[in-house]
Amino acid sequence: MRNLPINQNLNLLIFLTLIPLLTIGCPGGGGGGGGAAFALMGLGGGGGGDVPAPKLEVLYEGVSRESGSTLDIGSEPVNTADGKTGTITIKNSGTAAITLSGSPNIVTLSGTDASQFSVTQPATSSLAAGASAIFTINFKPTGVAGTRSATIKMNSSDPAVGSFQLNLTGEAGVGVFRLGVSVSATQISSNGSFAMGSVEEQSVGTPVTFTVRNTGSFVVNLDSPAVTSSNARFIVNQTSFTGSLAIGQSKTFTIGFSPLVSGAEESNIAILYDGAASFLYKVTATATVKPVPTISISHNSSSFTTGGSIPNFGVVWPPEVAGAKTVTITNSGTATMTGISISKLGTDPDQFTVSAFSAGTSLAPGASGTFTIQFVPTLHGEKNAIVRVQTANGSNGSASSSDLAVVGTGRTGVDVLVTWSATNEKAVNDTDGGYNVCYSKTSNFTAVPIANSIFCVAVPNVGGNTPTSKTISVPSYGTWYFKVYSYGKYNTTGGLPSTQVSVVVPQS
Structure with missing residues (x-):
């Protein structure tokens, strides 16, 4: 017999193997005889798939x-x-x-x-x-x-x-004592913990309600007190958590967190019953930094937050007004500053004016506003006052008060030298007679003094000397008219005056 190639031997083997699988003869029954043939699905050109079925x-x-x-x-x-x-x-x-x-x-x-x-x-x-x-x-x-x-x-x-x-x-x-503790749908396991969230320092958080249910086999008799806290900042209110708990019965108590300073805190909570039994767990909470306003006061880039003396307004002729000095108030904190007020007090508050604060009575965090101070003298001499800045919470949440000292001088006069020609009618050694130097802001005036309008100063001859000048201190700035009248024993009215006009400016 001729040897076949290896691939032909393999094909023949597969063919011979498949023959008994493809056609299976079954004996007939009764008079029918005949065999039933089962075709193997999925082979050759035929086809089908797994029948869908539940499982x-x-x-x-x-x-x-x-x-x-x-x-x-x-x-x-x-x-x-x-x-x-x-x-x-x-x-x-x-x-x-x-x-x-x-x-x-x-x-x-x-x-x-x-x-x-x-x-x-x-x-x-x-x-x-x-x-x-x-x-x-x-x-x-x-x-x-x-x-x-x-x-x-x-x-x-x-x-x-x-x-x-x-x-x-x-x-x-066997039967047991057993409690279930929860906050809303959250169950707290024995020796577990519950996070109460965060609360601003120096405030009281919303109390958390804890529900205690008797899930055991016996009635539970609550101790008095029935709940203890190891940290005083976690405040327990157990007014209604007293008496006993029947099987399946629930009662509640609350815990509030009231921190003094920022940071994380915790407390061990014990629910005590039947004299010796307890349910223990821990509560935690975080105290956050409380937003507070912080005042800052400045003038010309210098700080006056704690008060101080505003630079001198200098010398001002009444009733002129000195240049305004601007003061800035800033809220450098993290909460709104409220209750801002500005007032005057001290020795001469009426000699100064203070404008309204531009931002009103409150400042948002980071905001600023200004007001001005002016010196408005109506009197001569040095004048002093205090400008007080106050807030309801500007000192990191507490009330604040800062005093700004202000000073200015109302000018009392400027010296004007008045000169004239000698017109004496007596001998040089005669002490009788002299001159009247009169001055006014009105050009046409007579030598009759009028309060606050016409002023006259006598310049007598002394020792036979005849004066020809006099320094006069005028009380205000402006244009002043001077007239000099000579007089004597036999001519008290005086002769024709010599005249002088001098202009005194506010800065003189």
Whole structure:
């Protein structure tokens, strides 16, 4: 026999192997005889695919459970308020929808201790491919300690597991004292902790309400006091948290956080009952820096926040006004500054004017405003006053007050030299006679003094000397007219005056 190539040998082997698979003869029955042939799908040119089918899968604590297996739900003391609950997931791991049949309940409960177990029902009786539903099992034993058992069943359209069964077991323990502590939906475990959030320093936060429920097997008698806190900044209000708690009963108390300084703080909380028992946990909170306003006062880039003397206004002719000095108030803090006021006091407050503060009575954080001080003398001489700046909270949240000392001088006069020609009618050694130097801001005046209008000064001859000049101090600036009259023993009216005009400016 001729040897074939290796690939031809392989093809022949496959062909010979497939022959008995492709055609299977079956003997006929009765008079019919004839064999039935089963074609192997998916080979050669024929074709098809897997038929979609549902597949029921049951999981507890993430582990898949087989029908007929035993599910141990664990231990629970007898006569507790809530019992012990576990969650079971029903999942369709197949490729077609699955139906969970059963009426009125999809999941049924039976067995020796069925009354000490309970189940909730799945929310739906139909699961699409890949979908799932849950139900819960609750174990709440009564009586004496020992093992409890029951059975749960469910029917489905899974052709492989039409009826699914789990055998339940649980251990009933002796009765216990037990409390459950929560804030809204958040449960706090024994020796656990609860974060109360943040509160501004030097303020009182909104109290947090803690609910205590008796989840144990016996009545709980609360101690007095029933709640203690290891940190005085965590303030417990337990007015209504007194007396006893029946099984399943709840009562509340509150804890408020009132920090003095910023930073994290904590407190150990103990709920005390029946003389010796306790439920312990910790509360934590953070005190944040309290936003406060901070005043800053300045003039010409110099600080006057704590007060001080504003530079001298100098000499000013009444009733002129000195140049205004601008004072700036800034809120360099982090909260609004309020109650801003500016007032005058001291020796001569009426000789100064203070404008209104440009920002009103408050300043936002980082904002500034200004006011001006002017010297407006109506009197001669040095004048002093205090400008006081006050706020309700400018000293980092507390009231502030700063005094600005101001000073200016009202000018009393300027010396003007008045000269004239000698017109004496007597001998040089005659002491009788002399001159009247009269002056006024009115050009046409006579030598008759009028208060605050016409002024006259006598310049007598002394020792026979005839004076020809006199220094006069005028009381205000402006144009002054001077007239000099000579007089004598026999001519007291005097002769014709000599005249002089002098202009005195405010800066003289």
